[in-house]
Amino acid sequence: xxxxxxxxxxxxxxxxxxxxxxxxxxxxxxxxxxxxxxxxxxxxxxxxxxxxxxxxxxxxxxxxxxxxxxxxxxxxxxxxxxxxxxxxxxxxxxxxxxxxxxxxxxxxxxxxxxxxxxxxxxxxxxxxxxxxxxxxxxxxxxxxxxxxxxxxxxxxxxxxxxxxxxxxxxxxxxxxxxxxxxxxxxxxxxxxxxxxxxxxxxxxxx
Amino acid sequence: xxxxxxxxxxxxxxxxxxxxxxxxxxxxxxxxxxxxxxxxxxxxxxxxxxxxxxxxxxxxxxxxxxxxxxxxxxxxxxxxxxxxxxxxxxxxxxxxxxxxxxxxxxxxxxxxxxxxxxxxxxxxxxxxxxxxxxxxxxxxxxxxxxxxxxxxxxxxxxxxxxxxxxxxxxxxxxxxxxxxxxxxxxxxxxxxxxxxxxxxxxxxxx
DNA sequence: GTACGATTCGGACCGAGGGTCCGTTTCGAT
DNA sequence: ATCGAAACGGACCCTCGGTCCGAATCGTAC
Numbered sequence: 376x377x378x379x380x381x382x383x384x385x386x387x388x389x390x391x392x393x394x395x396x397x398x399x400x401x402x403x404x405x406x407x408x409x410x411x412x413x414x415x416x417x418x419x420x421x422x423x424x425x426x427x428x429x430x431x432x433x434x435x436x437x438x439x440x441x442x443x444x445x446x447x448x449x450x451x452x453x454x455x456x457x458x459x460x461x462x463x464x465x466x467x468x469x470x471x472x473x474x475x476x477x478x479x480x481x482x483x484x485x486x487x488x489x490x491x492x493x494x495x496x497x498x499x500x501x502x503x504x505x506x507x508x509x510x511x512x513x514x515x516x517x518x519x520x521x522x523x524x525x526x527x528x529x530x531x532x533x534x535x536x537x538x539x540x541x542x543x544x545x546x547x548x549x550x551x552x553x554x555x556x557x558x559x560x561x562x563x564x565x566x567x568x569x570x571x572x573x574x575x576x577x578x579x580x581x
Numbered sequence: 582x583x584x585x586x587x588x589x590x591x592x593x594x595x596x597x598x599x600x601x602x603x604x605x606x607x608x609x610x611x612x613x614x615x616x617x618x619x620x621x622x623x624x625x626x627x628x629x630x631x632x633x634x635x636x637x638x639x640x641x642x643x644x645x646x647x648x649x650x651x652x653x654x655x656x657x658x659x660x661x662x663x664x665x666x667x668x669x670x671x672x673x674x675x676x677x678x679x680x681x682x683x684x685x686x687x688x689x690x691x692x693x694x695x696x697x698x699x700x701x702x703x704x705x706x707x708x709x710x711x712x713x714x715x716x717x718x719x720x721x722x723x724x725x726x727x728x729x730x731x732x733x734x735x736x737x738x739x740x741x742x743x744x745x746x747x748x749x750x751x752x753x754x755x756x757x758x759x760x761x762x763x764x765x766x767x768x769x770x771x772x773x774x775x776x777x778x779x780x781x782x783x784x785x786x787x
Numbered sequence: 788g789t790a791c792g793a794t795t796c797g798g799a800c801c802g803a804g805g806g807t808c809c810g811t812t813t814c815g816a817t
Numbered sequence: 818a819t820c821g822a823a824a825c826g827g828a829c830c831c832t833c834g835g836t837c838c839g840a841a842t843c844g845t846a847c
Contacts (some may be wrong), residue, residue: 422826542705628797
């Protein structure tokens, strides 16, 4: 049971598609024109068939893109140094995690929007959500005096949803740093501890 | 500048469409088949043209449905007795409001899902959102010692989003009362007061 | 009751976008 | 060089929101 190695052209095309799609999602200035599959195929210089064979469907492609983008953060979270890494004390790690997630959505608004806008009750279908949720829940559980870690994790994630971020930063012109600060302050409120007035910690924020 | 009274058949058809659409959204057992405009037209026994002339577009129809459904709650909130009405002290009113919103989404899952799934950064486009947000913000502002009432209101509303509710209750089989209790407990946590262990108050919950 | 303009009806039609099919091309192993 | 397997690509299909316009209906004036 193993992966048969893909043919050279297949690999090249897959990479080209990822690059083109990434480009298209990133370049998108505000307006409301969708990134279409045909667009991506054209930009990558391949046929639509290739694109669907490589990724299955639109969701698959977006997941692949997303995966590539979050990988650095995942690494930092799973084996990196504090404040994101596992060695960080929970009370400090939780705000750091949320800030990292928020920064990611700020940096990849259109991609995150596309990811969360897939299907009808996404983003809760995507495996990514379950991972983040499990992580947050685990961290919350290590904090004494907190209850409902499951629901709390859901709400904290809901506070970073792409469309909310887009609404606040894109439409209502709230500066990103302001949003980060508000999320941080909200988080400390939820954690129940008296807010320590430090800034939300340096993040990757490529 | 006034409303020319509509023709009789127009009024009848409009009502028929609303009834049919309501029915379709309500009847929908779990499966993932979309309610389509053609479906609604067929169920109402009218042509698609009629439907679009009466409501403009899909969004308009869903808004009209939503409006009809929330009206009782709006009334209760704007001029009803405590715990929803304006005479209620803020610390008590806020959980009641959130519980009412949550109950509404529980009772109208498919409709709420359709409403929030419209466009790409909905539900923040719908005028309803702004109204709820303004109300929550105003109530929060009356509570001394709270900051960031704007952002807090956004997060509390995010905690009641239709797709989250659907995920928890529909997929993960969390019983509705459990969700209500968790939201209530989360709310009191956010309000910063020591949780008083009362149940989430009787609601309309038709 | 009838005539007639204004309004509404309704379903054929359109365009966009996701996804499929299959004849053609390219790969890479022998 | 040969040949089977894998990948290519774009024409094609389908669904769905939305439009159009000739036909049907309404309501008013007489």
